[in-house]
Amino acid sequence: MNKFFKKKSSLIFFIFVPIIFLWHPNWLGFLGVQPYWPLFWLLPWSMIYGSINGIIYGLFFGLILDSLTINSNLTQIPGLILCGFLFGRIKVHSDILLGHFRYGLICSFGSFLCGVLYSLQILIQNFSNSTFLLFIPSVQNILTEVFLTGFFAPIICSQLFRVFKLSGRKV
Numbered sequence: 001m002n003k004f005f006k007k008k009s010s011l012i013f014f015i016f017v018p019i020i021f022l023w024h025p026n027w028l029g030f031l032g033v034q035p036y037w038p039l040f041w042l043l044p045w046s047m048i049y050g051s052i053n054g055i056i057y058g059l060f061f062g063l064i065l066d067s068l069t070i071n072s073n074l075t076q077i078p079g080l081i082l083c084g085f086l087f088g089r090i091k092v093h094s095d096i097l098l099g100h101f102r103y104g105l106i107c108s109f110g111s112f113l114c115g116v117l118y119s120l121q122i123l124i125q126n127f128s129n130s131t132f133l134l135f136i137p138s139v140q141n142i143l144t145e146v147f148l149t150g151f152f153a154p155i156i157c158s159q160l161f162r163v164f165k166l167s168g169r170k171v
Contacts (some may be wrong), residue, residue, distance in 0.1 A: 041118030051088030058084030108150030
């Protein structure tokens with residue numbers, strides 16, 4: 001039984017991301033905004049298995065999360081695919097302390113990238129001069145999401161990185 005969970009741990013954690021995305025725990029948020037949960041799984045996975053797997057699983061995450069959201073005109077796929085590609089290009093570093101802080105910085109950058117791409121879709125979809133000022137609060141949401149993602153990334157990503165390295169096989 002333990003061998004089964006050890007080999008399938010990456011798949012189990014992959015399934016937990018949409019569950020946490022739907023659960024939306026308020027005690028982990030700030031100003032009503034949550035961290036960008038898919039990046040916590042995507043960063044260690046892409047670092048271990050490369051850019052191609054990062055792109056594929058970024059697409060899977062985007063499809064799953066887009067099917068869970070109400071607004072079907074907007075998509076999270078471009079940001080997650082781009083992050084999966086970029087995260088796969090990052091090499092594993094041997095310094096443990098630097099690695100933890102690096103997870104936070106990289107996930108913050110990925111969260112900023114995904115948030116800006118999503119907000120640009122909203123802006124392009126609703127582009128008119130009279131409603132431009134209504135999108136200014138989205139900057140606050142993006143910055144809050146970037147902060148929370150960068151804050152939790154060293155804790156979560158380092159643990160997932162260790163689990164993925166121990167499982168030693170692709171999903």
